[in-house]
Amino acid sequence: MRNGVQNDPLSQIKYTNTISLPIPPKILRENRVIMGLKDDPRSDLFRVLRTNILKQLRENGWNNFFVTSATQGAGKTLISLNLAIAIALEGNQSVILVDADLRKPSLARNLGIECKFGLVDYLTGIVPIEQVLINPGIDRLVVLPGKYTKNNFSELIASPKMANFIDEIKSRYESRIVIFDIPPLFVADDALLFMSYFDAALFVIEDEHNTKDELQHAMTILEDTNLLGVVLNKSKLPAPSYKYGYGYGYGYGEVNRAAVRS
Ligand SMILES: Nc1ncnc2c1ncn2[C@@H]1O[C@H](COP(=O)(O)OP(=O)(O)OP(=O)(O)O)[C@@H](O)[C@H]1O
Numbered sequence: 313m314r315n316g317v318q319n320d321p322l323s324q325i326k327y328t329n330t331i332s333l334p335i336p337p338k339i340l341r342e343n344r345v346i347m348g349l350k351d352d353p354r355s356d357l358f359r360v361l362r363t364n365i366l367k368q369l370r371e372n373g374w375n376n377f378f379v380t381s382a383t384q385g386a387g388k389t390l391i392s393l394n395l396a397i398a399i400a401l402e403g404n405q406s407v408i409l410v411d412a413d414l415r416k417p418s419l420a421r422n423l424g425i426e427c428k429f430g431l432v433d434y435l436t437g438i439v440p441i442e443q444v445l446i447n448p449g450i451d452r453l454v455v456l457p458g459k460y461t462k463n464n465f466s467e468l469i470a471s472p473k474m475a476n477f478i479d480e481i482k483s484r485y486e487s488r489i490v491i492f493d494i495p496p497l498f499v500a501d502d503a504l505l506f507m508s509y510f511d512a513a514l515f516v517i518e519d520e521h522n523t524k525d526e527l528q529h530a531m532t533i534l535e536d537t538n539l540l541g542v543v544l545n546k547s548k549l550p551a552p553s554y555k556y557g558y559g560y561g562y563g564y565g566e567v568n569r570a571a572v573r574s
């Protein structure tokens with residue numbers, strides 16, 4: 313146990329304390345959680361993404377990042393989830409994926425689970441952490457889903473409670489990767505408030521969904537953030553699919569050209 317955290321409930325948590333809720337393959341398939349399935353050919357995309365991201369995290373001594381996009385619906389939650397599973401399957405480290413999109417939580421829906429409580433319930437003291445940590449039936453993976461509750465989100469994100477929670481979750485286990493699925497950059501100030509808590513970011517673009525100005529504005533917001541990469545999601549470009557299916561790994565100029573709405 314680290315100094316100074318003896319009284320923090322998070323310090324008591326071991327993976328055995330989590331709620332075990334194995335997700336049936338049918339649900340994973342229906343919800344496009346392909347990394348949770350055996351031998352889905354599309355999972356290679358996430359293996360490439362995983363390798364690239366882990367390399368950067370290791371080289372820089374980082375263990376956490378957030379996933380965001382410019383606007384809603386780009387695929388942040390789905391990509392965070394598939395990536396989290398891909399990292400957990402690698403076997404060298406555990407992963408915690410936190411649904412920090414407080415206004416529009418959707419991790420539970422993507423996993424096909426009904427959760428009674430979520431991150432906000434823990435942060436506001438309604439339930440202890442044990443009641444919001446779920447193991448979805450994949451070794452080394454814990455998810456912390458969200459559940460919508462009426463709150464002042466900006467104040468909650470900027471609160472000492474949130475800061476302590478994130479600090480604690482990042483430093484609890486050396487070999488654990490922490491992924492936060494946060495709101496889009498252009499929705500309220502939530503993403504801006506979250507950004508400073510993390511080492512790095514992964515940016516998701518929905519192909520042909522944003523204008524050039526929107527993407528440029530997003531890049532300006534992320535200027536001071538360590539960008540691990542950009543995922544071009546829902547791409548309609550043809551094969552070679554490993555390069556284009558999720559379009560991961562392009563420089564910004566390339567992404568800009570490929571992703572801009574015509
Ligand atoms: N590559 C893909 N191919 C097909 N459908 C996809 C793909 N990625 C995401 N989707 C679908 O698009 C919708 C939005 O995805 P998701 O919820 O992951 O986006 P999001 O960026 O988290 O959205 P929000 O901003 O609302 O949180 C979902 O219905 C999801 O299943």
Ligand SMILES: [Mg+2]
Nearest residue numbers: 388389413418
């Ligand atoms: Mg989402």
